[in-house]
Amino acid sequence: MIFSDPASVAVVGASDDPSKWGHWLARGALIGRSRRAVHLVNRSGGLVLSEPTVRSLSELAEPPELVVLAVPAAHVPAVVDEALAVGVRGFVGIPAGIDDRVICRIREAGARLLGPNCLGVFDAATSLHLAWGRFQPGSLGVVSQSGQVGLEIAGLAAASGIGVSRFVSVGNQADVTAAEALLDLVSHDLTTVVGVYLESFGPGIVDALAQLRAAGKPVVLLTVGASVAGREAARTHTGSLTSSVDVVDAACRRAGAVRVTTPAALVDLAAVLSSGAPRGGRVGVISDSGGQGAIAADLVVAAGLTVPGLSAVDDLPVGASRRNPVDLAGAGERDLMNYARAIEVLVRGGEVDAVVLSGYFGSYGSDTPSLEAAEVAVASRICALARETPVVVHSMCAESAAVRALRAGGVPVQLTIERAVAALGHVKRFGSPPVVVPSGATPVAPYRPGYLAARDLLSFVRFPEARAVASLADIAATTLRPPYALKADWLAHKTEHGGVAINLSDPAAAFEDMRARLGPGTYVLEEMDTREHTVELIIGAKRDPSFGPVVLVGAGGVHAELFRDTAIELAPVSSATARDMLARLVCAPLLTGWRGSPAADVEALAEVVAQVSETLAARPDLAEIELNPVRVGPDGVLAVDALIVPLNDTSGQRVA
Known part of the structure; x- marks a missing residue:
């Protein structure tokens, strides 16, 4: 509880100057003084924010449980030494450049450090505000390696109406890691959705994401492609066919998380998840403009969702179209409640899993103040319906009483239709994490260099x-x-x-x-393999420094790097997951009988993929395994070349 609900805190470097970190941190700390003791430390003494200060921690009668370091890095060693001497056990390190020796002293004393080079921590449940900026309490837990990106996410969350339940800026992760901060959210009652920004991935991240998913708290991940594999020069086909984003996406699939590419996309998706994610991909579209409805429908389909035909539409407002998308054709202007009535018809009809309302709604009260009360009443009715079937609104008005009422009632509202629909599309990507069931790979022999030795080691593979x-x-x-x-x-x-x-x-x-x-x-x-009707593939497994073993399957042979048609997962994988990987390939139709050719033995191929993945996962002495090309036909799988790379091979000439 030291970083979420400490019994007492001290801000060292508290300041009356609004331009300094010490001012923001002192002001935030004082917000929670009804719950905990708050001490402000300023070496000159006097008042800060009209509150008395002490000149040093040693002047306090009892040691604070948590100390915020808001002084220049050069002053940190002396402050830490004094803090440890009086018994402090937790530090929030704001400045960058804190010496490694200071960090070691904190660890050796059994204390913990959040940061350094972090923006701080906030917890809405415990009135803990030890961070730069302002936070609107809500349901989104934020863990960010970049303080400023995290602050942008928090600001967007406030604007969207979902707010922040806890904010943890982990900075350089010299002690407290992002994985620890994420695990702490598993039992955090206010948090229903988690947003993460990471630039590097350490041990335990996938497990932490999976535990959050198991606790019913979906995770949305934002990254800049930080897996070390993406920055290394590759000397094998497997290495050249993987990228940092590929591996991060595989980690997300294993944990049941979803990766997005911008802070706005993270918050948009979090807003939909907070309001209740759709159970399927059938979307009903309603608009008072045929053009806007058609644009919305096109975007829904492009996002991988469907716009199904409707049968139970007899109760739609007079003049409205009886198809999906539903064009109210002026019925909304005649009676604003027709917007809610149309949504109710789709919700109660049971033929859609979500509703998109696109267009002018939300603007009536803003443009015509006399309509504001009526529009807010309709918004309230829409919020009630959204508790039965998720509703997402695209409004041409960025801010109005109706827009605020929708957001307050848990209905996501976006100023652009593409953001509204994109969030729904991302929801579909939250599949169930795969169940990893080892297929029983044949025990492998000790590593020896050479192609013939590789054939012996991979005894479960058929070679010529x-x-x-x-x-x-x-x-x-x-x-x-x-x-x-x-x-x-x-x-x-x-x-x-x-x-x-x-x-x-x-x-x-x-x-x-x-x-x-x-x-x-x-x-x-x-x-040589002279069989007809074979397809050439590559099967590879590689040890990623951030996520561990990964397995790849893709179009193989001499053109593997040209086509770059691959599917990647964390290893090991089951045969069922391997089949899913094969189905994702662009060349998958070649395996199932393209233009009259006989189908290949996909079951045998999937089994080889699974066993290769298990072999690397079970062999910490190996860095890579590659079979290329693998020729698969109706009568089975035959690998015609194999490469085994030992871990820490620095010879420059890898054996195979």
Whole structure:
């Protein structure tokens, strides 16, 4: 409770100057003085905000539970030393540049630090206001690595009518992490939706998001693509086909969260979730303008939702269209209550999961003051209906009594139709987190370099028949069937180094040429896959430094990086999740029988994807596994090349 409901707080650096942090923090701290002891510390003494101050923490009769450091970084070491000496156990570090040695002293003393370089903390339930800015109490919990982005989210939340339940600016996360701040929201009663802004992801984030989802508190994530994988130079196809956003999205799917791209989108989605998320994607559109209704309907479909036909529409106002979108055609102007009546028809008809009201409603009272009371009454009726089926309103008026009444009643209102519809579209992305059920991957052997060793390690994968060869005599003695492929066993990138030759009927000449160029070593003579009706894919697994093992499947072969048709999830995945990944690929129709071709064995393919994911997840000594290409046809899966990369490989020439 030290950062949510401390028994006492002290603001060190409290100031009467409104331009200084110490002024804002002191003023905020005093808001909660009916609940806790508040001490203002100013080295010059005197009054701050008409309240007495002390010159140092040692002047206090008892140590405060939480100390806010609102002094320049150069003064922090002395303040921390004094605070620890008197028994302080919690710090909010506002300034940047706090020395690492100071942070270590805090940890060694068993105390905790929020920050440094943070904007502070706010909790509506406990009247705790130790942050720059003003916060409207509400239901949105905000955890932000950037104080200013978090403050923008809080401001937008206030404007939308949902407000903030708790605000935690984690800053540099030198001690208290974003994962800890998120877990603390699981049992926070005021919080119903959580908004997160992160630039980097540490251990425990996915688990924290999943626990919030399990507690019925959906999470909306905003990031700038911070996974380390996105900034590393890739030396494998798997690495080059992943990006930071890909991995973050996979983490969101695993945890049941949704990623958005702007603070406004985060708050718009949070407003819809706070009002009660639709149970499905059927949307009824109502407008008093045919044009606005048509635009709204197009946007609904573009967002992946549907605009279903309507049958139970007999009670619509006279003159209104009997189709979806519903055009009131002036009925709203004749009687404002017709807006609510039309919504009621759609809600009670049971044929839609949400209603979008688009256009002029909300503007009547603003433009014609004599209509204000009647419009507010209609808004109240709409709010009551929205408790049965979610309603989202696009109003041409940014602020009016009716707009305020709608927001106060839990109905999201947007000034643009695209923002209103986009939020509904994002809701659809809140699927159920996948159930990870290991498929029972075959136990794997210790890691050894080389293609043949990779084949042995991945014993659950079918490869072409192959033999190790080191001489022309070995070539002559082969019982393999042509055509052949010849490979240098130890090379990671065989094509780039001339270490592979294919479609050979007599491999002897190719062997002599390759050995002359590359030197002696183990070479692999392999039968080529000559099956018809096969599709080439890539299956890869990579250890992301932020999120751990991830698995990828996509269009493979030499054009893998050109098409970049991939699906990615956190590993391990079940066979069912692997099938979903395959279905998301643009090339998925090739697997199910494109233009009369026989369907590929998708079940076997999904099983291989799952087992590759399990193998990497179970092997902390491996950084990557890649099968490319994997040829799948009606009679099963065959991998014709494999790459294993050990963890911490810095050789520059990876083995395969």
